Amino acid sequence: MTQPLVTSTVKTTCPYCGVGCGVLATPQADGSVTIAGDPDHPANFGRLCSKGSALGETLSLEGRLLHPEINDERASWDDALDLVASRFQAAIAEHGPQSVAIYGSGQLLTEDYYVANKLMKGFIGAANIDTNSRLCMASSVAGHKRAFGSDTVPGNYEDLEQADLIVLVGSNLGWCHPVLYQRIVAARTARPDLKVVLIDPRRTVSADIAELHLPVAPDGDSALFVGLLAHLDHLGVTNSDYISAYTKGFEATLLAAEDWDIARVAEATGLSPLSITRFYDLFARTAKVVTVYSQGVNQSAAGTDKVNAIINCHLATGRIGKPGMGPCSVTGQPNAMGGREVGGLANMLAAHMDFAPETVDRVSRFWGSDRVAEAPGLKAVDLFAAMGRGEIKAVWIMATNPVDSMPEADAVRDALKACPFVVVSDMNRATDTMDLAHVRLPAAGWGEKDGTVTNSERRISRQRPFLALPGEARPDWWIIKEVARRLGHAKAFGYFSPGQIFAEHVALSAFENDGNRDFDLSGLGGADYETMPPVQWPVRSKPIARMFGDGRYFTPDGKARFLPIQPPPPFAPAPGSFVLNTGRVRDHWHTMTRTGKAARLSAHMAEPFVEIHPADANALGIRRANLVRLSNRHGSALVRALVTDRQQRGQLFVPMHWTDQFASNGRIDALVTSKVDPVSNQPALKMALVHAEPVGVRLFGFLVSANKPNLAVDYWALAPAAKGWRAELAMVEEPANWEDFLAATFGTRAAFQSIRDERSGRRAFVLIEDGQLIAALYTAPDPVLVSRQWAVDLLGETDLSASEVLAGRPGADRPDGGAIVCSCMGVGINTITEAVTRHGCTTVEAVGALTRAGTNCGSCRAEIRGIVDANRLIAAE
Numbered sequence: 001m002t003q004p005l006v007t008s009t010v011k012t013t014c015p016y017c018g019v020g021c022g023v024l025a026t027p028q029a030d031g032s033v034t035i036a037g038d039p040d041h042p043a044n045f046g047r048l049c050s051k052g053s054a055l056g057e058t059l060s061l062e063g064r065l066l067h068p069e070i071n072d073e074r075a076s077w078d079d080a081l082d083l084v085a086s087r088f089q090a091a092i093a094e095h096g097p098q099s100v101a102i103y104g105s106g107q108l109l110t111e112d113y114y115v116a117n118k119l120m121k122g123f124i125g126a127a128n129i130d131t132n133s134r135l136c137m138a139s140s141v142a143g144h145k146r147a148f149g150s151d152t153v154p155g156n157y158e159d160l161e162q163a164d165l166i167v168l169v170g171s172n173l174g175w176c177h178p179v180l181y182q183r184i185v186a187a188r189t190a191r192p193d194l195k196v197v198l199i200d201p202r203r204t205v206s207a208d209i210a211e212l213h214l215p216v217a218p219d220g221d222s223a224l225f226v227g228l229l230a231h232l233d234h235l236g237v238t239n240s241d242y243i244s245a246y247t248k249g250f251e252a253t254l255l256a257a258e259d260w261d262i263a264r265v266a267e268a269t270g271l272s273p274l275s276i277t278r279f280y281d282l283f284a285r286t287a288k289v290v291t292v293y294s295q296g297v298n299q300s301a302a303g304t305d306k307v308n309a310i311i312n313c314h315l316a317t318g319r320i321g322k323p324g325m326g327p328c329s330v331t332g333q334p335n336a337m338g339g340r341e342v343g344g345l346a347n348m349l350a351a352h353m354d355f356a357p358e359t360v361d362r363v364s365r366f367w368g369s370d371r372v373a374e375a376p377g378l379k380a381v382d383l384f385a386a387m388g389r390g391e392i393k394a395v396w397i398m399a400t401n402p403v404d405s406m407p408e409a410d411a412v413r414d415a416l417k418a419c420p421f422v423v424v425s426d427m428n429r430a431t432d433t434m435d436l437a438h439v440r441l442p443a444a445g446w447g448e449k450d451g452t453v454t455n456s457e458r459r460i461s462r463q464r465p466f467l468a469l470p471g472e473a474r475p476d477w478w479i480i481k482e483v484a485r486r487l488g489h490a491k492a493f494g495y496f497s498p499g500q501i502f503a504e505h506v507a508l509s510a511f512e513n514d515g516n517r518d519f520d521l522s523g524l525g526g527a528d529y530e531t532m533p534p535v536q537w538p539v540r541s542k543p544i545a546r547m548f549g550d551g552r553y554f555t556p557d558g559k560a561r562f563l564p565i566q567p568p569p570p571f572a573p574a575p576g577s578f579v580l581n582t583g584r585v586r587d588h589w590h591t592m593t594r595t596g597k598a599a600r601l602s603a604h605m606a607e608p609f610v611e612i613h614p615a616d617a618n619a620l621g622i623r624r625a626n627l628v629r630l631s632n633r634h635g636s637a638l639v640r641a642l643v644t645d646r647q648q649r650g651q652l653f654v655p656m657h658w659t660d661q662f663a664s665n666g667r668i669d670a671l672v673t674s675k676v677d678p679v680s681n682q683p684a685l686k687m688a689l690v691h692a693e694p695v696g697v698r699l700f701g702f703l704v705s706a707n708k709p710n711l712a713v714d715y716w717a718l719a720p721a722a723k724g725w726r727a728e729l730a731m732v733e734e735p736a737n738w739e740d741f742l743a744a745t746f747g748t749r750a751a752f753q754s755i756r757d758e759r760s761g762r763r764a765f766v767l768i769e770d771g772q773l774i775a776a777l778y779t780a781p782d783p784v785l786v787s788r789q790w791a792v793d794l795l796g797e798t799d800l801s802a803s804e805v806l807a808g809r810p811g812a813d814r815p816d817g818g819a820i821v822c823s824c825m826g827v828g829i830n831t832i833t834e835a836v837t838r839h840g841c842t843t844v845e846a847v848g849a850l851t852r853a854g855t856n857c858g859s860c861r862a863e864i865r866g867i868v869d870a871n872r873l874i875a876a877e
């Protein structure tokens with residue numbers, strides 16, 4: 001059980017997305033932790049989304065790594081740290097500093113990240129430290145640097161509320177930055193003139209607040225924004241005063257855009273000329289525009305160009321550096337920004353400085369090291385490729401799971417298998433990456449760690465501990481400095497607290513800065529780390545009102561740069577192949593190491609799926625809920641068909657979340673190409689080419705079990721339930737012996753009761769002990785129709801009889817709420833439908849008042865609106 005560190009309420013920051021919401025955590029006497037939004041935090045003012053609200057349910061010690069391990073055996077910290085240091089030392093001595101690497105993460109705290117970067121770039125002397133931010137923000141970083149001379153996100157969250165037009169490009173804000181989305185929803189309610197345009201090939205839930213959805217062809221964004229620039233010029237709404245005073249390169253950029261009239265844009269984007277014109281005119285006539293962009297922009301082979309195509313339009317209209325306007329890259333991870341600040345990317349040195357000789361000299365003097373790396377190191381895709389070629393002799397992975405999240409993930413797995421020495425620091429014992437580690441180091445997790453994170457609006461907030469370190473887990477900064485010490489750098493790594501590391505980070509940001517570098521925390525020198533309130537950088541002694549408010553940029557001449565953009569040719573996959581788009585679902589976080597512990601987060605979507613257009617499904621003979629095999633030369637995956645016209649023809653969408661820990665074959669990155677953007681080296685994670693085919697299945701199944709089942713069938717997907725487990729199954733052959741199958745699956749030889757319907761081929765097996773359900777399995781030749789939520793809820797019931805469980809459907813006394821829509825309040829689709837059809841609710845608010853659905857975090861309100869709309873007509877009849 002987790003042990004509280006304090007009994008009072010602690011102000012901390014959510015460890016999930018880059019919105020960076022303030023959280024109030026209060027440990028309770030029974031070991032649980034109460035979670036609430038911090039009303040004083042300027043990111044969320046008390047709001048939390050479904051994932052944030054469920055944080056308390058992810059803190060159990062189940063699955064945690066609680067002591068170091070060497071070659072699968074428990075080891076002492078001293079032995080593990082000595083071994084890491086000596087193997088790194090040996091590789092460096094024999095093969096040079098380029099033969100070792102660190103692969104980090106935007107989920108490290110700034111202090112952890114600072115120490116890791118300082119060790120690698122400052123004292124090992126190679127820049128081979130890169131991070132999962134390469135997969136996430138690298139194109140935005142590169143685009144910012146090209147335009148502004150610095151990696152600066154200019155905007156603030158209030159700009160979203162003050163804008164008259166918000167353009168969401170490749171961003172599913174409703175699910176991925178839910179509290180920001182809720183702030184926009186609230187602003188729109190208060191000020192219905194605020195318009196939203198969504199640019200995304202899929203019609204996501206974020207379309208719910210959009211007056212206009214442009215289902216752009218994959219990578220059609222550059223053409224759309226290049227055409228917009230030409231259009232703004234034709235209409236004469238560019239701001240020539242701004243352009244001449246504060247920018248360079250406009251003429252050449254406009255020249256490159258000149259030929260992009262609406263007809264050509266329509267051809268390149270697959271959009272209708274009418275909808276393009278509507279968007280362009282809206283943009284042209286609205287001064288206060290914020291363009292929010294995310295992975296549909298960054299994760300592309302032309303991602304950096306997309307970023308600059310967007311920024312060009314803001315510079316051309318002078319819509320930047322003022323309230324309610326500007327380009328706004330929203331960051332994914334809680335500390336994606338902090339990582340960029342310390343130099344976590346292989347092409348940055350530290351504190352937003354790169355590898356120019358004078359900066360290397362400056363950082364060398366600051367760190368007191370004569371071996372600071374002088375050139376960028378290997379970036380993520382190249383790093384694992386080099387490892388595959390045997391060039392990396394020792395690697396240390398921290399707070400990321402590349403076996404699941406890197407493109408061409410099977411090759412990454414092979415590279416790690418072939419690497420002579422793999423160290424992984426993680427909180428969990430079982431991850432697909434941990435499985436390959438020679439040394440496993442138990443890291444402290446959220447609630448135990450102490451440090452800072454920076455959110456999308458450059459706001460630094462404290463993460464504070466409220467739980468004791470479990471077992472022998474240690475914070476990442478401590479682990480890294482202990483290795484540094486053993487490598488002979490005790491003096492430079494004599495840290496005893498995160499506050500001390502932060503103070504050094506502050507000092508480096510201010511060192512010889514003179515206002516020439518955007519990242520400047522000089523005003524924080526001497527701040528009380530313990531009580532530090534959330535603060536936005538830059539923090540100078542003389543505060544600045546707003547980034548770029550004075551029209552001064554961080555290029556040598558102080559002017560912003562326009563970049564001429566050549567949109568890529570329209571993408572035309574060969575007949576028979578699909579464009580595979582990947583991304584996120586509302587209630588899961590990445591590789592599910594934390595959200596996968598929470599039953600209520602797993603109830604929203606409990607298995608890996610592929611969204612496919614009905615016409616494509618029909619043509620391939622894929623029916624609803626059938627299994628689909630996706631494949632290409634890199635790998636294959638087996639997922640459930642979700643047939644929907646939200647998806648365009650010729651395109652598929654699969655979530656990135658499922659791993660070998662939760663499904664038989666759901667690692668979608670095995671199929672994703674490692675093609676990268678030439679400027680940022682960020683991989684094109686949203687555009688693989690795959691084949692899709694239905695899988696001949698003899699039996700489908702669904703089970704619930706009080707104990708973790710052992711699944712060895714052709715297809716399975718496992719998820720926690722409130723009182724046990726649930727799983728989806730499919731088999732290509734019927735088991736030869738059902739008794740053996742049940743015993744192997746549920747780990748018991750107890751006698752199950754069963755029924756079989758000869759005509760339909762349906763079977764049910766149930767084991768009840770003392771009126772309590774131990775296990776139930778339902779199988780059928782077609783996808784099993786059993787009510788999932790009902791069956792899951794039975795696990796907590798008493799006085800059950802086998803016959804009611806065998807029936808596979810709720811009796812009159814146990815109404816079936818249906819699949820969970822509102823995970824905060826646990827309200828299912830049937831309850832919501834009934835609120836509309838039987839109780840006459842015609843609005844989301846009315847449904848909320850009756851059922852409480854959608855009344856907490858609001859992330860499900862778009863789905864509720866969909867159910868209301870679909871059933872209102874039926875109700876009216």
Ligand SMILES: Nc1nc2c(c(=O)[nH]1)N[C@H]1C(S)=C(S)[C@@H](COP(=O)(O)OP(=O)(O)OC[C@H]3O[C@@H](n4cnc5c(=O)[nH]c(N)nc54)[C@H](O)[C@@H]3O)O[C@H]1N2
Nearest residue numbers: 170171172176218219294295296332333583584586589590
């Ligand atoms: N629930 C949840 N929230 C999260 C996360 C999570 O795992 N779960 N992760 C966090 C992290 S690290 C990140 S980076 C963010 C990501 O946040 P988002 O970027 O909003 O999320 P994604 O689902 O990856 O992708 C966004 C959209 O890009 C679209 N897209 C694909 N190709 C194109 C294209 O060519 N053009 C355009 N315009 N759009 C395209 C996809 O259809 C998708 O809807 O989310 C953060 N928030």
Ligand SMILES: Nc1nc2c(c(=O)[nH]1)N[C@H]1C(S)=C(S)[C@@H](COP(=O)(O)OP(=O)(O)OC[C@H]3O[C@@H](n4cnc5c(=O)[nH]c(N)nc54)[C@H](O)[C@@H]3O)O[C@H]1N2
Nearest residue numbers: 135136399400401405425426427443582590591593656685
């Ligand atoms: N196909 C496809 N692939 C993608 C994406 C996509 O959209 N499509 N998105 C990409 C993006 S944007 C991102 S950000 C990545 C995310 O991908 P990953 O970073 O691989 O995913 P996570 O599951 O967040 O992995 C974090 C790991 O760190 C551990 N951890 C958490 N906190 C700590 C800590 O404090 N210390 C230590 N040592 N460990 C900790 C967790 O248990 C977990 O194992 O995936 C990328 N991959």
Ligand code: SF4
Nearest residue numbers: 014016017021049052
């Ligand atoms: S929006 Fe949700 S996941 Fe993101 S920081 Fe806020 S509570 Fe956490």
Ligand SMILES: [Mo]
Nearest residue numbers: 135136332333
């Ligand atoms: Mo990300």
